Amino acid sequence: MAFKISVSPDSPFTLDNIPFGVISTESNPQPRCATALGDYAIDLAAYWKDRTYAQLKGYRSLYAIFNQPSLNEFAALDSAIRSDVRTYLATEFAAGNIPERCAIPLKSVKLHLPMTIGGYVDFACSLEHCKNCAALTGGTISKNFYYAPLVYNGRTSSIVPSPEPVRRPHGILYDPETKQPTFCPSKNMDYELEMGCFISKPVLMGERISVENAANHIFGFVLLNDWSARDLQGFEMNPLGPFHSKGFGTSISPWIVTLDALLPFSCKPWHDHTGTEFEHQRHPDQTKASFDIRLEVTLLRNGVSHKITTSNLSYLYWTPYQQVAHYALAGCGLETGDLLGTGTITGESKNELGCLFEATLNGAKPIELANGDRLGFLKDGDEIILGASCGGGEGQPRLGFGECRGIILPAV
Amino acid sequence: MAFKISVSPDSPFTLDNIPFGVISTESNPQPRCATALGDYAIDLAAYWKDRTYAQLKGYRSLYAIFNQPSLNEFAALDSAIRSDVRTYLATEFAAGNIPERCAIPLKSVKLHLPMTIGGYVDFACSLEHCKNCAALTGGTISKNFYYAPLVYNGRTSSIVPSPEPVRRPHGILYDPETKQPTFCPSKNMDYELEMGCFISKPVLMGERISVENAANHIFGFVLLNDWSARDLQGFEMNPLGPFHSKGFGTSISPWIVTLDALLPFSCKPWHDHTGTEFEHQRHPDQTKASFDIRLEVTLLRNGVSHKITTSNLSYLYWTPYQQVAHYALAGCGLETGDLLGTGTITGESKNELGCLFEATLNGAKPIELANGDRLGFLKDGDEIILGASCGGGEGQPRLGFGECRGIILPAV
Numbered sequence: 001m002a003f004k005i006s007v008s009p010d011s012p013f014t015l016d017n018i019p020f021g022v023i024s025t026e027s028n029p030q031p032r033c034a035t036a037l038g039d040y041a042i043d044l045a046a047y048w049k050d051r052t053y054a055q056l057k058g059y060r061s062l063y064a065i066f067n068q069p070s071l072n073e074f075a076a077l078d079s080a081i082r083s084d085v086r087t088y089l090a091t092e093f094a095a096g097n098i099p100e101r102c103a104i105p106l107k108s109v110k111l112h113l114p115m116t117i118g119g120y121v122d123f124a125c126s127l128e129h130c131k132n133c134a135a136l137t138g139g140t141i142s143k144n145f146y147y148a149p150l151v152y153n154g155r156t157s158s159i160v161p162s163p164e165p166v167r168r169p170h171g172i173l174y175d176p177e178t179k180q181p182t183f184c185p186s187k188n189m190d191y192e193l194e195m196g197c198f199i200s201k202p203v204l205m206g207e208r209i210s211v212e213n214a215a216n217h218i219f220g221f222v223l224l225n226d227w228s229a230r231d232l233q234g235f236e237m238n239p240l241g242p243f244h245s246k247g248f249g250t251s252i253s254p255w256i257v258t259l260d261a262l263l264p265f266s267c268k269p270w271h272d273h274t275g276t277e278f279e280h281q282r283h284p285d286q287t288k289a290s291f292d293i294r295l296e297v298t299l300l301r302n303g304v305s306h307k308i309t310t311s312n313l314s315y316l317y318w319t320p321y322q323q324v325a326h327y328a329l330a331g332c333g334l335e336t337g338d339l340l341g342t343g344t345i346t347g348e349s350k351n352e353l354g355c356l357f358e359a360t361l362n363g364a365k366p367i368e369l370a371n372g373d374r375l376g377f378l379k380d381g382d383e384i385i386l387g388a389s390c391g392g393g394e395g396q397p398r399l400g401f402g403e404c405r406g407i408i409l410p411a412v
Numbered sequence: 413m414a415f416k417i418s419v420s421p422d423s424p425f426t427l428d429n430i431p432f433g434v435i436s437t438e439s440n441p442q443p444r445c446a447t448a449l450g451d452y453a454i455d456l457a458a459y460w461k462d463r464t465y466a467q468l469k470g471y472r473s474l475y476a477i478f479n480q481p482s483l484n485e486f487a488a489l490d491s492a493i494r495s496d497v498r499t500y501l502a503t504e505f506a507a508g509n510i511p512e513r514c515a516i517p518l519k520s521v522k523l524h525l526p527m528t529i530g531g532y533v534d535f536a537c538s539l540e541h542c543k544n545c546a547a548l549t550g551g552t553i554s555k556n557f558y559y560a561p562l563v564y565n566g567r568t569s570s571i572v573p574s575p576e577p578v579r580r581p582h583g584i585l586y587d588p589e590t591k592q593p594t595f596c597p598s599k600n601m602d603y604e605l606e607m608g609c610f611i612s613k614p615v616l617m618g619e620r621i622s623v624e625n626a627a628n629h630i631f632g633f634v635l636l637n638d639w640s641a642r643d644l645q646g647f648e649m650n651p652l653g654p655f656h657s658k659g660f661g662t663s664i665s666p667w668i669v670t671l672d673a674l675l676p677f678s679c680k681p682w683h684d685h686t687g688t689e690f691e692h693q694r695h696p697d698q699t700k701a702s703f704d705i706r707l708e709v710t711l712l713r714n715g716v717s718h719k720i721t722t723s724n725l726s727y728l729y730w731t732p733y734q735q736v737a738h739y740a741l742a743g744c745g746l747e748t749g750d751l752l753g754t755g756t757i758t759g760e761s762k763n764e765l766g767c768l769f770e771a772t773l774n775g776a777k778p779i780e781l782a783n784g785d786r787l788g789f790l791k792d793g794d795e796i797i798l799g800a801s802c803g804g805g806e807g808q809p810r811l812g813f814g815e816c817r818g819i820i821l822p823a824v
Contacts, residue, residue: 142650142651143593144584148584148648150652154565155565156530156531157531157617157747157750158744167743170743172559229742235556235559235560236560238556239554240653240654241652241654247565280595329583330582330656330659331582331661
């Protein structure tokens, strides 16, 4: 039996989207690959079980590729094949050809990490964010920002899929009163509004790639919350960069929106620094160098929802393509499933600050919420929900990313 | 047929050692686990193929555990079982009970990475190294050094087993003449004399461990060369720490010397800072807090061998146990196969400097080699060989680590 899924106007999972994720259900706890449409997950292992896919000569069957607990093997396929598969699914779904046994209400699926993540790196590529942070720590933005995307290696094993909670970490911080190092739970818990970019085709160790070629190595994007303990960060940053202040947890949205789906939303980056960058960082077409992805952050506190910021991916000074090219620059190699965090995405306006460190001036000036409550850093029980969407104008395609949410659990 | 292997006085692989590694051979290219004795590797999959091991009730057979391309499953076993297996092997080997089919001359085996490495972190825990580096970059050692081991996340995918070569990376550096950022191959290639510590039993996400308990999570140690491009490091260090300047390659010695084998060489750390550390960092017995492991570095240039430095693991201000406890402090969890680099191990004497950045004052004062050659930073074709050994005095046990070597290939 086949049926047609109707997509409500506020669903992120439109026919323009066809994202990829990994699901399990109570009746089938084995994680496997899926896509999402409207209020349904479509089990892609079940979908391809009795089908052949002519274009896939010489490869394993799509059933074998999707009947796995990660999308790595699918992502490693040639990009033309992945595009074909996505287009095929969208066309069949539009025609209502969805076998009922493959469609599972989203509310009854458990979502897993979509990929087996080898390396995780996190960038700092928003000029506004870096300027704001430098000012708040009594410095100025470092000169290297303008010549290459700033980046550090993160902690892969602490990446969790939304909506898993995150626990307030213990750590060493300078006591605000005594200025002496103290070991205690972090008091300055923050979120960071970022996106994540998953690598598809590997880059061999020792090889570099151009910005133009970076698209061939991008599978797709998710939302990413780089939870940060600002007081631990203040203690440990110098000279080796962030470690425990970030490594206790990083949340991502579980559905990967493919590069293909995002290409219609290509746009000029907000900052045009063409000509000041090294040649290996030059975009062949500046008008398609970034993406117009609208971002927003909601705080859920005591059952009350507060929209606390908005932003846009295109605000990044260094684009995702430039980040991928920079990642491979020294020959470390990229692997399928490597994850790049874009860094906090902050805009010019005071309503576009991508973390509380900036928005509250390191806690000194709490945000006044609509109900009179005040938001400094995050309290236990606070929940942060990142959202993102593209298009939706007259005659435009439209898609969303779903939620990246996480609640702060008390320290133990 | 069984035979007895005689161990020459200069072999690192004594009956006191029984290290673990992963080998393959021309006739059997399937990587599997092995130990080493004298000039032989003992194939542990072949060894356990037709044996039963009574103590292993409820576990998979040792054959299944060792017939794998990594030691992760063995390392994850209870430490008492691992100790039993090692003692059993040493006893049998001493009695000459080595089936001939299991013994393969070391010169005809290929050595692989011994474990599947999830997370790789690198510490900076030598007070002398950090003071020297701070002075050379015009600063002073940061206050946090004295309160917690300094550490950053490294690039897991670029870890290679000795004797794989390492390629000189391209990157962005400040041109020494113009002081402007330039994209070119690194000119200031350096090694760093470190050891690496592999995690056995996992630490669950959200949990912490004490220094006393850290031993339960340590599988064993290798030599580690944290190759560094000092000019790329100078460009990128501020504010997020090292990335490309380290991520192009890290070499480790392929045989893991177990914690059990090293316990007889437990000793007092060179620095006694008992009482100044946080309670969770306090060693229950300071006389057994570190290890007396003698280290040395040899440069091979144009066929001539030069011993360029010596050092000792016990010089570290923060011990490996304290590093493991610190790694788990914020709840990121540890996984079997996680690798901790100790950081450069430098001593007080000018013959005990663990990298060329220190030994040559950032290249300003090259080392005069015995044959009149001068050593600033590393040239293409230079080979660095790290070595380590323990004991060997009258009536003492004795072991070595084998070599951690790597040659610098020219940039492409």
